[in-house]
Amino acid sequence: MSDAREMNSSETIALETTHLTKRYGKTVALQDCTLSLPAGRVAALVGPNGAGKTTLLQLCAGLLEPTSGDVRVFGHSPRQRTTETLLRLSFVAQDHPLYRDFTAADLLTLGRHLNPRWNDTLARTRIQLLDIPLNRKVRTLSGGQQAQVALALALGKRPDLLLLDEPLASLDPLARRDFLRTLMDAQLETGMTLLLSSHIIGDLERVCDYLIILSASRVQLAGDIQEITQTHWRLIGPRQEVEAVASEQTIIEASHTGRQTTLLVRSAAPIQEPGAGASWAVDEASLEDIVLAYLGQQAREQARGREKLEVAR
Amino acid sequence: MIWLTWRQHRIEGMVTLAVLAAGGVFLLITGLNMVNTLQDSGLGACLASHPADSSACGALGTLFLRQYGSIIPFAAALLLAPILLGALVGAPLLAREYEQRTNLLVWMQSVTRTRWLSVKVALVLGAGALVGAALMTMLIRWYAPFDLFVGKFNQIAFDFSGPVLIASTLMALALGLAAGAVTRRTVAAIFLTLALIVGIRILVEFNLRPIYQPQVVVTWPIEKGFNDPAPATVGKEDWNIDSGLLDPQGNRTNGIHCDLPGYTDPVQCGKDEGYRGHYLAYQPADRFWTFQWIETGIYLAISALAVALTFWLVRRRLS
Numbered sequence: 099m100s101d102a103r104e105m106n107s108s109e110t111i112a113l114e115t116t117h118l119t120k121r122y123g124k125t126v127a128l129q130d131c132t133l134s135l136p137a138g139r140v141a142a143l144v145g146p147n148g149a150g151k152t153t154l155l156q157l158c159a160g161l162l163e164p165t166s167g168d169v170r171v172f173g174h175s176p177r178q179r180t181t182e183t184l185l186r187l188s189f190v191a192q193d194h195p196l197y198r199d200f201t202a203a204d205l206l207t208l209g210r211h212l213n214p215r216w217n218d219t220l221a222r223t224r225i226q227l228l229d230i231p232l233n234r235k236v237r238t239l240s241g242g243q244q245a246q247v248a249l250a251l252a253l254g255k256r257p258d259l260l261l262l263d264e265p266l267a268s269l270d271p272l273a274r275r276d277f278l279r280t281l282m283d284a285q286l287e288t289g290m291t292l293l294l295s296s297h298i299i300g301d302l303e304r305v306c307d308y309l310i311i312l313s314a315s316r317v318q319l320a321g322d323i324q325e326i327t328q329t330h331w332r333l334i335g336p337r338q339e340v341e342a343v344a345s346e347q348t349i350i351e352a353s354h355t356g357r358q359t360t361l362l363v364r365s366a367a368p369i370q371e372p373g374a375g376a377s378w379a380v381d382e383a384s385l386e387d388i389v390l391a392y393l394g395q396q397a398r399e400q401a402r403g404r405e406k407l408e409v410a411r
Numbered sequence: 412m413i414w415l416t417w418r419q420h421r422i423e424g425m426v427t428l429a430v431l432a433a434g435g436v437f438l439l440i441t442g443l444n445m446v447n448t449l450q451d452s453g454l455g456a457c458l459a460s461h462p463a464d465s466s467a468c469g470a471l472g473t474l475f476l477r478q479y480g481s482i483i484p485f486a487a488a489l490l491l492a493p494i495l496l497g498a499l500v501g502a503p504l505l506a507r508e509y510e511q512r513t514n515l516l517v518w519m520q521s522v523t524r525t526r527w528l529s530v531k532v533a534l535v536l537g538a539g540a541l542v543g544a545a546l547m548t549m550l551i552r553w554y555a556p557f558d559l560f561v562g563k564f565n566q567i568a569f570d571f572s573g574p575v576l577i578a579s580t581l582m583a584l585a586l587g588l589a590a591g592a593v594t595r596r597t598v599a600a601i602f603l604t605l606a607l608i609v610g611i612r613i614l615v616e617f618n619l620r621p622i623y624q625p626q627v628v629v630t631w632p633i634e635k636g637f638n639d640p641a642p643a644t645v646g647k648e649d650w651n652i653d654s655g656l657l658d659p660q661g662n663r664t665n666g667i668h669c670d671l672p673g674y675t676d677p678v679q680c681g682k683d684e685g686y687r688g689h690y691l692a693y694q695p696a697d698r699f700w701t702f703q704w705i706e707t708g709i710y711l712a713i714s715a716l717a718v719a720l721t722f723w724l725v726r727r728r729l730s
Contacts, residue, residue, distance in 0.1 A: 161518060161519075180523045180524075184519070185521050189515070191516070193512070195513050195515055195516050196516060197419065198511065204418060207418075208414075208415055208418075211414050212517075213521040252519075
């Protein structure tokens with residue numbers, strides 16, 4: 099049964115969360131997050147700093163206990179069926195922490211001792227191909243090399259799902275390119291599912307085919323990137339006709355300059371004649387525009403919420 | 412896991428071994444000197460021929476104590492080793508993982524947190540017990556000449572003359588582990604560990620140890636003065652805890668506070684004012700092992716609580 103499911107990989111769900119919520123005391127870190135990530139996808143988890151990305155990833159990795167809701171990694175709860183999920187899951191934390199007085203070779207030995215599915219040649223050649231010295235203490239390596247060692251350690255485990263928390267944040271552009279190359283090569287070879295978080299989409303746009311936008315502790319949008327770009331449109335037209343468009347379409351964001359207005363609109367069907375049909379220029383929205391629109395929407399709602407609070411006082 | 416624990420803590424292990432070795436050399440040299448003196452001076456032979464009454468060799472014994480008594484504190488300094496072990500090995504063990512966030516690395520290997528912690532705790536406490544046992548053995552052998560005439564039931568020798576030393580080493584390490592899991596910061600954990608160990612041990616050694624069993628109190632009349640000898644029932648190997656005089660109301664006091672006019676000799680004044688006599692509160696030497704096991708039990712119970720708290724925190728909290 100499980101074999102049949104794995105063969106038909108489009109059916110397999112690598113990661114599923116239902117109404118996942120995490121609170122620290124009164125602070126809400128993640129609110130009612132429902133997601134479903136099909137196996138084999140390369141997903142970008144995008145949101146501003148403090149949006150709850152790290153919390154979501156750590157909940158998925160089983161490092162945190164949800165306040166309510168549920169996480170499933172290949173059908174198992176990472177907190178209740180720890181051993182099963184640990185075998186199939188790798189997680190690289192932000193700033194890729196490593197034992198600083200270990201050598202890269204020591205870290206590979208660590209991986210070999212602690213992981214039954216460990217592939218030593220895979221991890222070792224990956225490090226050697228990058229000309230990273232195996233016998234120098236990790237703290238003497240560059241940031242990019244440390245990130246590569248952390249990645250090799252995560253890949254040597256041969257995970258089916260790899261979670262990476264802000265993997266590129268501390269790297270220079272060259273190291274970013276190398277890191278993503280290693281990562282995507284490995285993904286192509288194994289077909290594993292990837293979930294990478296970032297506070298900007300630019301880095302991940304070229305490599306990801308799935309997008310999750312997280313802002314203010316909530317999922318704003320999640321789905322296939324192609325589908326997302328095909329259902330979002332940029333409209334430029336006269337300001338006084340915004341109301342007319344709003345009556346027919348879902349406006350995600352509106353920005354005004356003088357008498358002209360730019361709208362970001364969500365619509366499954368291509369938009370032929372918005373509003374009264376007058377003078378609107380319709381364009382496909384870029385992914386970056388879409389991400390910014392959803393993040394901006396959230397920011398405005400928060401601002402409105404604050405205003406209401408202040409009026410109430 | 413065993414490899415990882417060794418790889419992470421091999422430096423601490425080596426340093427501990429080096430300290431033990433240095434201490435061992437010091438004890439060996441001074442110990443051999445003492446044994447030689449014991450034989451050359453004839454004190455050893457004297458004690459052997461008067462097994463029941465060590466006071467028969469008083470002069471020789473006093474000489475020996477005057478010569479070597481001053482090194483007892485140096486040897487006792489080795490008793491700091493377990494405390495330092497708790498603060499410098501126990502406390503950073505988890506605190507450093509949290510501080511450098513390497514817990515996020517190691518908990519994502521295919522080993523559960525519980526197993527990871529179990530192996531670490533078992534290895535570190537096991538090594539701690541060995542260190543305690545080694546220290547205990549070395550110090551007992553070294554102390555043997557003193558044991559011959561003052562016994563081992565006193566505030567210093569009690570600490571190393573039995574399983575209490577192993578238990579206090581384990582407690583120091585366990586408190587260090589718990590402090591690391593609570594504070595998650597190395598420096599804070601070290602200070603918390605030191606405070607806990609010192610606090611608990613002062614409480615135990617000075618407030619609890621003297622009263623594990625009710626003290627035996629003997630009294631005898633004042634005759635010549637302050638140095639009237641105690642009855643022969645009190646041996647040198649008993650642990651003398653408190654001594655002094657009983658005033659006319661029967662209260663314990665250190666000296667004579669006599670208000671009667673016309674006396675130049677305070678002893679005579681005290682006797683006439685109604686001082687009831689000398690008293691001595693002590694724990695008989697035959698209670699030594701009972702006391703050792705009671706204190707071992709206390710330290711092991713605290714260790715168990717600390718380890719349980721550590722497991723609870725590590726399983727429950729992330730960072």
